[in-house]
Amino acid sequence: MTSTTLDWTLALTVGGLFATGVHLMLQRSLTRVLLGFILLGHGTNLLLLSAGAEGDPLPQAMALTAIVITFGVTTFLLALAYRSWRLSGHDEVRDDLEDRSIGTVRERDDFEPAAMPDETGDSDEEESEEEDGEGEERDGGREGKGNPG
Amino acid sequence: MTTLLLVVPVLLPLLAAACSLALVRNGTAQRALTVVVLTAVLADAIGLLLHVDREGTTVVALGGWSPRLGIALVADLLSALLLTVAVLVALAVLLFALGQGTTDRPALTVTPFHPAYLLLVGGVGLAFLSGDLFNLFVAFEVMLASSYVLITLNAGGERVLAGMTYTMTSLTSSLLFLTAVGLVYAATGTVNLAELAERTGGLSEGVRSALAAFLLVVFGIKAAVVPLHFWLPDSYPTAPAPITAVFASLLTKVGVYAMIRTQSLLFPRDGTWWLIGCAAVLTMIVGILGAIAQDDINRLLSFTLVSHIGFMLFGLALFDLAGFTGAILYIVHHIVVQAALFLVTALVVSRTGTAALHRLKPPAESGERPGPGRPLAAALFLVPALSLAGLPPFSGFIAKLALLRAAVIDGGAIAYAVAAAALVTSLLTLYAMVRVWRVISVPLASAAATAGGRALTVGAAAGMVAVGLAMAAGAGPLVALTERAAADLSRPADYREAVLGTEGGEGR
Known part of the structure; x- marks a missing residue:
């Protein structure tokens, strides 16, 4: 059983990344939403890393996998935001x-x-x-x- | 042999997706490859189902690593059953898409369709067979990443934005999922489901409830549980019809599966869980009221999809053998019926060129001359529609009967309240379905009759309807099978034993 003590700096950083990320994701501009997603992803990865004890390889492996996934998805989102801008001349999320x-x-x-x-x-x-x-x-x-x- | 049975549903589609990308210049080869691979996976899934039913929960430790350290694929009756039904529907929808793609749907002939579709099936397979929480996350990502591609294939402005909503919502839930994985690991020191089942019992009540609720929210977003459903009706209907059909039948169900798996295995409880009960009532009622308000058939069906997720939660909320049986039966029934409804609607829409109810108004109301009837489309729609509403003798009736029976067995106030909501929802579903049926059965003479509905598309849609009927005809064995699957679910110790048992007391 690993028991971890999350130190305060890390906890505050993760919290800050989550808060900023969520705030940005609630905006109408896709670019901001995208940035929010990236910040939220960083927060999550940091949390994952700090979940294990010192030198525990499993959270590191999980964080690496997650980083690769977030990276891939970010490029897709960038392409999508660009496509949206090309097609409609704006990157605002509009009402349905x-x-x-x-x-x-x-x-x-x-x-x-x-x-x-x-x-x-x-x-x-x-x-x-x-x-x-x-x-x-x-x-x-x-x-x-x-x-x- | 066992290894092969468990590995094929995951690896074969993934490998085939890579080959399919290499075959971009040869459309015929791409199509043939997808059909052959899905057929093979379906055969394998049936084999796996028979194997698991005979031998019990089957485990493969990939690469020979012990399940505590490495990646384990686990098939119990629930996963094998859902895998079989899911692949069957995926194959039918693929045939439908091929039939449409050759006629009037350029979106389905563009290059990435086949690789993305194969990846989607591989992801769904991995999600059902995954033996640890992190691997489940990866499975969701594989599945969702291909769904992002599929929903934005050849997209114009509106669809890109709808796709963006879908993508962002899914990604947020994925990040929350990852956060939950991190928290679970921090609390217990493992992500293996079987090992977690051993350890969650030792957590303090507060941590346990927090983790249970966190995972519930994560999978609730993926399964479109009210109030986390808003993304679904805005995004699904914008995709090409076959893609909507496969998303509607599979993706939300994988969310429900993950919910049932984690809650039953990690957080077993005695008696009903009021939280899921409330979510079930809300989902059923809000979903169906939304459906009644809609004008676009595909959106209407998307709202009924949301609504009927509530029935599956109903079974989960009861948290006993009868409840699980009802939930599993409902998932199996709903995967098939929802796919059939979307496919038949696609047939009609390809003929009339619109999915808006007000344009398809029945002749009596618009004063126009009625056109020639569409007996085939009418019959094909009516059967799954009545099944969805839960009329006997169709499969929906059997699933709903199992749920109501479970509520009566439970006998609690919550159970009866949810059952009442379920009955109201069924009636309203009937109303919503009849609204659609009366306009598609007798079309207007003026409704533009474009080409479409080739033998393959009609065959695929009819096949789905036939599978629904077969489920009703074979209700006895099906119910017995789901009862065995539910019995496995209500004994988490057996799952633990199957995954970790071979190692004895080894490990930490």
Whole structure:
């Protein structure tokens, strides 16, 4: 049975990495989310390393495996964020369109098919302009960045 | 021989994935390889199931390292049974994808589809057979990493964002899982499940509960348990239909499997666990209410998927033999039925070009002339739909009956409350399913009839429906088998014995 005493510096570092990571992951920008994921990954690996006694090889092996996995996934996420930026000109996580359209249908009975937004972007623009300020702000930001793709 | 049986479901798909990548220039060879490999894995899984049923829990210590140090693959009845059903569904969905890919789905003919699909199957196999917690984490990563690729294959803007949501949620849960592994190791000094089962009993009550709850949250995210389900209905329906089908049937079930495995083995308890009971009620009710509100068929089905995860938690919450039996039976039934529903919906959508209910409105409401009926699609949808709602004589009825019976045997207030929620959910499921069925059975004349639904796709969908029917027809042996699997689960000591027993008292 290994009993470990996690020293305070390490505990605070792990806690700090977790807190910052989670905070960043809750942002709308994919780049920040990605950075948050990296920090959270570091925190986890550090925790894993400190889980064993001094010189215990097993946590080190686990941390190495985890580092490789996080590394691979990070490259994938970077590619995805880049793709998203190329395709839509922004890297913001937006509200789900279908969620919104369902949220705006008040009465199922006088539910006009025409009121439903199409899969195409046009009617979605109209839809989101009717929304509260948050939605407008986000849409405005997206248009401001333009579309390089 | 035993080694081969246990190793094939993991190594063969992984090796084949590598070969498949090398075959990028030869589409036909790639397709043939995937079909052959999955068929071989299915045969192996059936062999493993028969072997385990005959000989009991089977263990292979990879590389000859003792399970305490090295990686052990462990197959008990539960893992062998789920592996068989999972590979069967994966094969059916693959055939469906091949049928579609040659006609109207460019997303499924692009290069990474086959390697990623094989990796997914390998990951699922490893998850079911994994004998230690860290290896389970690796299995989840293999499975999820390929699912990230599959969900964003050939993706446009919307799908990239949906894929991003899915990826980030899964990754967060993976990091939490890793944190849990670290904490478990710090508390007990091992990650081997059998060894953990020996040691968790010695932990203080607080640490034990914290670890149990932590693992519950981790697998709860993966299994889309309410309130951790938000990612699922936003991401699954955006993927190409066959991919949605395989994700819906397999990935969440692997989460439920991990939950059942860890809770029953590491944190055995007497009597019901109110926490999982509450989660079960919430999951069932919130999920099905969400389904009723939906307009898109695939999203509706995704919400029913969330809802029906609650039934599996129901069995786990009871924490006894009858409860486990019900949960396992429900998982097996649901894997098949959910895949069948998604595949049949894909058939319909490929003909009508839309999955939105309001566009598929029945003729009576829209005043349009009804088109020619779709008796085949209607029948193929109706059978799994009624099964999902739990109508006799279909497999859903058998699974739900087992759960309700377990609740009555338990007799506690929590058990009855969950059972009541389950009945309400079943009724609402029926309502949601009928909403879909009435629009797909009699289409509008104006509904665009595009090409699609070749023999292979129809065959694969019909095959899944037939498997569901076969499960109902062979309910006797199936229930007996799940009862034996549940009996194994409720005796953690046997699992320990099987994995560590050969070593006697050796070790620490």
